[in-house]
Amino acid sequence: MAAKKEIEDVKVDERNKSLGRHLGTTIRQLRLEHNLTIADVSERAGISRGMLSKIENSLAATSLETLEQLANALGVTLSKLFQNYNLPRGAAQLVKKGEGMEVVRRGTRVGHTYQLLAYDQGPHKTFEPFLISLEDSCEEFPAFEHPGTEFIHMLEGTLEYRVGKDTFVLNKGDSLTFQGEIPHRPENLIETPIKFLAIIHYDAPDKENFEE
Template identity: 55%
Template sequence: MSAKDNQSLDLYIGKIINNVRKKQGLTIAEISEQSGVSRGMLSKIENGQVSPSLDSLLKISRALGVPISAFFKEFDSEEGGAQLVKAEEALEVVRRGTKVGHTYHLLAYDSGPHKTFEPFLISLDNKSEIFPTFAHEGSVFMYLLEGEMIYRHGKQTYHMKPGDSLTYNAQISHGPEELLQVPIKFLNIIYYNQSAPE
């Protein structure tokens, strides 16, 4: 690969990382803390100023919840098939709720710079925890698998039991209001670039 190709690849990788990070509403500082890659190095990587090592890319990919191949796939694309993520391979990733007791497992890796959806398995275990509300891009389909809770969306609250589902506009503040029975596990699918539910 020529020096020009190397520079082009560095710029491409940097753009992918920057786009994925911003789409998830995460800061360079948060990715740095989760990955162990310094803020300065992350900034240089995102701006295509350095050729990142495979070790650094692996750490960043884990923090972002995408496979390392996502940083290269569209650059030199190849035919793909269905994506199987085994139960033991679901990546635990950092998100806004990580600091307050949410555990996020990403169930599929939408490669490329523009995510269309993100499916998460979210676990809540601390009944006494007080959770903040969240607001972010997209629409959400939520399906309660285990436990019982009161969930808030805007000014409304919803009493949810296993088998219940909730669909909502994620730009309106939302989050657990009260954990009635733990552990709580629910499937959360965030859809991007779609009109919000009425």
Template identity: 55%
Template sequence: MDKGLDSSGLPLEESIGAAIREVRQRHELTLAQVSEQTGISRGMLSKIETGQTSAGLDSLARIARALGVSMSMLFSKYDAAGSSAQHVKKGQGMETVRRGTKNGHTYHLLAYDQGPVKRFEPFLITMDDDSQRYPTFHHPGTEFIYMLEGKIEYRSGDRVYLLEPGDSLTFQGSVPHGPERLVKCPIRFLSVIVYPTPSE
């Protein structure tokens, strides 16, 4: 891989590694979780993140897909702004790894590559197994949920809401939240996280 420098003077390997680490940590993912999703060892992922080794295009593609970003996002310090519209056909959302993946959630990211500062993340989430206890989530910004199929009891703070098709729920992401009980499976809902705008 070319040993160019990014706009801050970092070598290309370090710039890409820093971008991967930033996205992974933002989603509170461990190296082990990304390793399981990509088939790349934890040791190799660590070396990629610290810029100690160059990742091949195949490895970068697998990492980007697992994290729910395009490869161009990993090169964002080198790229100009992308196109102004993104069309994702039915069933074509990127399946990504998130903290709930190991507990039976399937996450399809419906938009990605939004520039160097991510403004929002829209997911189509599918849940069809209530055999495990589900984790509690918290993150910056505001989350909006819209139910498409099934029934779920969903906790936000100290309240539990029964969500059925057509229902919506909006709450602050910093408040602990997550599924309390899957009432009727399969369950599908849209989850849109809107992140706060960084202060100028």
């Protein structure tokens, strides 16, 4: 029990230090953005310059009352000081222009490229966004079938696209959504070069199968 309490105390201490660093950095940034000196803010907040300096450098803990006084001195709300604290990191994935991973799919030929713009890092795919470029107006395509829902948005050119028995003429700015299980393919490349986004959204895995 004593060891467990000691571990919990360490975790609480680490969280307090992390929050102290965040508050200190935020207060300093806001002060500098407003072109205020430590003397200016400490006078407005009614605390000593030494205490403000310690708070900014996370060398001293402070009360909510003092934080509210500092927020008022900086012309912001109290919640502003906590706004970006403890946000999840690593949740964003940047793919720069032209750096999408080129993938080969059935029917891929010269002048017909698929660039995958995001990569799922978990055990199950949730979606796949492709940037597709087509240049050869004589190219013929096999029918594609896959799980999930597909969304297409035209960026350039004009394309006739078949979904099941229906065909749709897509111009720049047009969008098309359909179930991936229905056979689909580009039917006719009317005006090349053609570029479009194709985003496939997969259904969540069955919970019972996932647990197995």
